[in-house]
Amino acid sequence: MGKRSFVPLFWTLFSVGGVVAAFLIPIHLFLFGLAFPLGWIQPPTYERLLALARLPLVRLYLFVLCSLPLFHWAHRFRYTLYDGLQVKHLNELIILGTYGGAIVGTLVAGYLLWSL
Amino acid sequence: MDSSSHDVLLVGGGGAGLRAAIAVAEVNPKLSVAVVSKVYPMRSHTVSAEGGAAGVARPDDSLDEHAYDTISGGDWLCDQDAVEAFVKEAREELLQMEHWGCPWSREPDGRIAVRPFGGMKKERTWFAADKTGFHMLHTLFQTSLKYNAITRYDEWFVTKLLVDDGRVQGVVAIELMSGKIQAITSKAVIVCTGGCGKVFPFTTNANIKNGDGMALAYRAGCPLKDMEFVQYHPTGLPFTGILITEAARAEGGYMLNKDGYRYLQDYDLGKPQPGPVLRTMELGPRDRLSQAFVKENEKGRTIEGPYGPVVHLDLRHLGAKLINTKLPFVRELCLKYQNIDPIKELIPVRPVVHYMMGGVHTNMNGATPIKGLYAAGEVACVSINGANRLGSNSLPELLVFGARAGKSAAAFASDQRPAGSAALTQAMDEQRRLEEQFLRKAGGRERVATIREEMQKAVESGAGIYRTAKTLQESANKLQELQERFPNIALDDHSRTFNTELTSALELSFMLDVATSIVQCALHRKESRGAHQRTDFPGRNDTEYLAHSLVTRKEDGSSQLKYLPVTITRWPPGQRVYGR
Amino acid sequence: MADKITLEVARYDPERHTEPTFEKYEVPFRKDWVILDALNYIKDRLDGSLSYRWSCRTGICGSCGMMVDGEPKLTCATFLSSYAPGPVRVEALRNFPIVRDLVIEMTDFMVKLKKVKPWIVRENEKPISQGEYLQTPEQLENYKQFSMCINCLLCYAACPVYGLDNLFTGPAAIALAQRYNLDSRDVGARERREILSDHEGIWGCTFVGECTEVCPKHVDPAGAIQQYKVDAAIDWFKSFLLPRGAK
């Protein structure tokens, strides 16, 4: 890859996504994945949650929370496939599957949050 | 037989070799330079030097003072014109190293820092923490990568210099990786193969320091100079020869014999005090301490260790705090390489061979008497070190005389014809010799290691710290015997690929020649001067021996000795005063 | 303490074997012996045909790296006693082609080292007569750690990414590039980055981090690579925003 390689861009997205995932996902997972479903903590009502999610700032926050970690996953998973399974010959396919997946996920997130 | 050809060829990729290569590439970029080295250049032994490199750096210092310290330290056996050139260019070369990126330690304002060093009256030793040689070598090596004119032959072992018509024409070398034997011809050759500590059983020198270059030049008919002068360091670890720096004693370490007695008080080195006192007891000069060890051993008061007699260096009373803050590297070395903790344990030490003052006879430009043959670095004897080298003079010597040899070899090579066909015939003969005597040889009874160990023992007992005609003669006889036994060696390894048994055997044969020349020169110098101490001739004798010994190989293999007067310019011989 | 210990040494002679096999040797067991001493004992007394590299025996020349019980080690700084009662396995460094017994082929590293331009790059050189370039102890400290590399290649043997793909520039070469980038006397960072920021240069590193763990000189190549990635990424954005005249 020459000078106009996009690796630095994807690496940056991976890193920032890594930071977002490290800081934010644990508490979200804990609340929505365990504490609320299992009744440890009283979950917020539907109305409250919807109102919250419709705040512009929260929409933006949720967009970041969904999009960047996907790029984090895409980059890491791509290299895990290379190194762990030694399937470098499938390079193009993997790139399409990973970064492509992250881009699609980002678009979906944008659409969902927009139409909320 | 394959062959390749260059204008200037370096044998050795240590500090001296790399400096010379860069010098050639800079003065005449049109010349093709080859660096042939038996190890990757950054593995060369320059990497081990810790303390520093001397060069005048401060306004309170002067070139004359550096020159005087060097000359008096060398017991007036230095050529003073060479010393004057050396001290002047040392500073420039060290600055050049700075420009090439050497990470010299600095003052808070960003200037180069200098430290005091044994035998130097002013602070003028430049250092890069305690890894000066390492940083210098890597800086030189990495800088050398920038010059496309430099071709490297890494892990090629030179077995012979090709000399025809009174002129050097290249070398024969074995490519270790493949076992290929090849002629590399050139218009000039600079030998930079370093010292020969491995001739002795206990040495700070690495495994690769076998005096190869001295033997190569000697066999090519070039004289060796001042070979009897071998420097000992009083505190090395037995077996490994790892150096325990003088700082351990400067901080207050004691030297103890087997009864736990500070024996140095019996050798006119002052009376014991609890703390360190300059120039007394443990802080006496290196040679005197080494000599006291021998005397103590003769009295049966040393400790018999698994690797021969030792005395103890005791640091325990200094306490963990001082050892950890002031002598961390000493502790690290002991722990990491000897499994001893100096906070709790006594360190076994003994004098170990450290440096070779003598070497291939050259003039101030590194030129030997053979046309086109140059030498620089520890392998050479320019002579700035005289009868005893001062600590931290060797690293700048590599640079100064490496650069000088490079420049003069470049000038010489510019108007020479390429090597003639006679050189190639010689190379073919050498290939046949290597095949017949080593690679394809069957039978034989002697092990390389056995002959090597017997040689080391013989050299130490005869040409060690103290010498007499009797012990030297015994050594000479033993070496003669070993020379005769050598052709009968047996090799387990007949493979071509990376055959290190073959190289050990070749190194052994080089060492036998070097050892013989050391013993011969020592036998003939009937006086005591610097590192050469004859119990049968205890005084210095300027009327007869203010001269360099030159030993040359005769056609029949025997050696011939001559003396060459020392060049005195401004400093007439005086007394070398240390201590009181 | 037993007075003998067994070494299982990998033997390979390309002229006779198709793959390495292990040979057992019994050597004396001594408190002050390192693995290298045991190998020397074998070579001197038991089998002169064993080949390996060594020189300084003080951990500074970088020749004696081998795999000891599966871990990359400097054999001159690794005591036999750590492996008592044995047996100890000694093999050539992993991830490199094996030339013979314990000797690896390292041309690949030498080529890479030269590629990253490990020398001072400067626009104008001042004459020696004008003295040194000033450099404060703090500026020295910036790159000092990365200048401690002895090229022993233990880090390459520990890095799975290098093992999988030799095109990866690898830990030590990048650390040395960074050593010069961080030197206050150097302006070559940009040239080096152009060489290093292609895919195989630095991005191949997935931060396994083992290179730093095994480094006997505490060079921290993993850190160097990460810092390099950050710098390269910043540079990328800059050059993207200001395609011309970007620094």
Next chain:
Amino acid sequence: MTEKPVYTEFHPRWYRTRVSTYWWLDRTPYVKFILRELSSIFVAFFVVITLLQIRALGQGPQAYPAFQQRLQAPIMVILNILSLLFVLFHTITWFNLTPKAIVLRVRGRRLPDLLIAAPNYVAWLVVSGVIAWIVTGG
């Protein structure tokens, strides 16, 4: 090899070891490494669930409780516990690696790694607290 080796009569075969497909099981550090890398799958899993949740939220007050029910299924609970463990592993390794990439100096001395990592943890606790507070309604 970047440079093609030249095989001559003198250059016999070099032996090349192939890295096994399961190299990441060879040594403990490698196992840890691969687990760290695999944590990214759980990160992605979390995102997918969150997107589904947002969709449910948008579908109205009937669809949402159904979605919540599905989260109570044992398989989902197990998956979420696993995810949380992996993501926490990611958080810890990520924070501990920050000091490697960023060199902070105070008066010329490099800050010890712990000093750089510690603020991460503090910030993390604070941020988590704030999020929990906002979501649960203070």
